[in-house]
Amino acid sequence: MSTQAPERFLDYDKSLACIHCGLCLSSCPTYLETGNENDSPRGRIYLMRAVQDGRLPVAGAAVTHIDRCLGCRACEAVCPSGVQYGNLLEHTRDHIEKKHQRSPFQTFLRRVAIEKVFPFPNRLKVALLPARIVKSLGVEPMLPKFAREALSLVPDNANSATLPEVSPARGETRGRLGFISGCAMTAMFGETNQASVRLLNRAGYEVATPKTQNCCGALYAHSGQLELARECARKNIAAFEDGKFDAIIINAAGCGSTLKEYDHLLHDDPVWAERAKKFSAKVKDLTEWMAPEMATCKTKPSDCKVTYHDACHLAHAQRITKPPREIVKAVAGNNYVELAESDVCCGSAGTYNLTEPEMAERLQNRKIENILKSGAQIVVTSNPGCLLQIKAGLKKAGSTVEAVHIADFLDRAACD
Ligand code: SF4
Ligand code: SF4
Numbered sequence: 001m002s003t004q005a006p007e008r009f010l011d012y013d014k015s016l017a018c019i020h021c022g023l024c025l026s027s028c029p030t031y032l033e034t035g036n037e038n039d040s041p042r043g044r045i046y047l048m049r050a051v052q053d054g055r056l057p058v059a060g061a062a063v064t065h066i067d068r069c070l071g072c073r074a075c076e077a078v079c080p081s082g083v084q085y086g087n088l089l090e091h092t093r094d095h096i097e098k099k100h101q102r103s104p105f106q107t108f109l110r111r112v113a114i115e116k117v118f119p120f121p122n123r124l125k126v127a128l129l130p131a132r133i134v135k136s137l138g139v140e141p142m143l144p145k146f147a148r149e150a151l152s153l154v155p156d157n158a159n160s161a162t163l164p165e166v167s168p169a170r171g172e173t174r175g176r177l178g179f180i181s182g183c184a185m186t187a188m189f190g191e192t193n194q195a196s197v198r199l200l201n202r203a204g205y206e207v208a209t210p211k212t213q214n215c216c217g218a219l220y221a222h223s224g225q226l227e228l229a230r231e232c233a234r235k236n237i238a239a240f241e242d243g244k245f246d247a248i249i250i251n252a253a254g255c256g257s258t259l260k261e262y263d264h265l266l267h268d269d270p271v272w273a274e275r276a277k278k279f280s281a282k283v284k285d286l287t288e289w290m291a292p293e294m295a296t297c298k299t300k301p302s303d304c305k306v307t308y309h310d311a312c313h314l315a316h317a318q319r320i321t322k323p324p325r326e327i328v329k330a331v332a333g334n335n336y337v338e339l340a341e342s343d344v345c346c347g348s349a350g351t352y353n354l355t356e357p358e359m360a361e362r363l364q365n366r367k368i369e370n371i372l373k374s375g376a377q378i379v380v381t382s383n384p385g386c387l388l389q390i391k392a393g394l395k396k397a398g399s400t401v402e403a404v405h406i407a408d409f410l411d412r413a414a415c416d
Pocket of ligand 1: 022042078079
């Protein structure tokens with residue numbers, strides 16, 4: 001028998017913070033769906049510790065249930081013991097990717113499609129072309145279920161409109177902001193990026209979008225490639241640190257939470273730790289920045305019923321739930337309706353809908369049922385992944401409800 005101690009990958013003290021109270025269970029979307037303790041935060045922390053202690057191999061049940069975790073961090077937001085679940089998960093996934101041999105299909109999906117295409121907007125644009133051609137040929141029904149589900153996420157009206165390096169403020173300049181354009185946002189929601197910058201310009205801010213920025217690293221961090229995520233962080237810090245920005249704005253919740261955690265990601269790096277701290281302190285979600293502007297922002301009232309879906313990485317990872325609602329309510333007024341289970345993940349979770357399509361579809365159906373029950377004609381959200389997942393679900397359900405990014409929703413309503 002080997003006497004070698006298992007390799008350390010977890011901050012054990014962080015894992016011991018879990019007191020097994022179970023208060024997180026009812027917030028966990030996968031537990032809500034399966035009722036299996038191994039699909040709950042408490043169960044997964046137990047599995048992580050079992051792998052760390054060498055009681056379980058990096059295979060089988062441990063990998064299955066850790067893979068099935070959405071990384072939505074709903075558990076973290078309700079935990080009375082302050083368990084840093086996201087941190088534990090990222091380190092466990094990093095360990096799994098180093099030690100576990102995946103099937104050829106999952107290896108291709110993760111190492112090629114997700115890691116070599118998604119974080120590069122130009123490659124993503126090219127990759128979307130054949131998908132659009134297949135969709136236009138109408139042969140989807142002949143494809144296997146996995147391919148149909150993946151194709152359903154390709155937006156019909158994707159656009160990659162670009163941003164200038166500097167967009168001047170309208171009227172008197174109140175400050176200077178940096179803007180993170182994002183990979184999926186650049187490749188598929190270019191006009192939403194333009195709408196975001198227009199809102200900031202209207203509010204009196206000059207907006208710079210440095211061309212040297214790159215992927216925020218969220219996809220790497222969430223899929224167990226922490227060193228690649230750190231590389232992205234260093235490049236972005238360098239791209240923004242000489243800009244003398246009042247804040248660095250992001251309109252994608254998933255990217256925002258990673259950008260705000262660069263200080264954690266690089267805390268061991270003597271060259272970058274301080275620079276990361278300064279960078280992260282400046283990052284603001286677009287809704288955080290715009291909500292205080294609503295008092296003076298003139299908007300046309302909406303005559304449609306509108307609801308709001310909380311993106312997990314905005315509501316749970318960044319704990320931002322009020323500002324987006326203030327914005328939506330400022331436009332919708334009495335036509336605003338709360339969405340039941342608004343903060344339960346829609347199943348998108350970055351690239352989860354590709355790696356775990358079955359659970360992603362269950363959560364997509366759950367979300368669509370709630371949206372339809374709300375009676376809303378418009379559902380607003382603040383993350384490209386949620387937008388794609390909800391749009392695809394509404395289309396499948398034959399619904400005419402429109403899913404809209406909050407920047408487009410506000411830009412459409414803003415009076416010039
Ligand atoms: S993660 Fe937090 S809420 Fe969940 S069981 Fe552990 S201590 Fe309780
Ligand atoms: S991150 Fe989300 S899916 Fe994973 S254990 Fe926590 S609540 Fe459940």
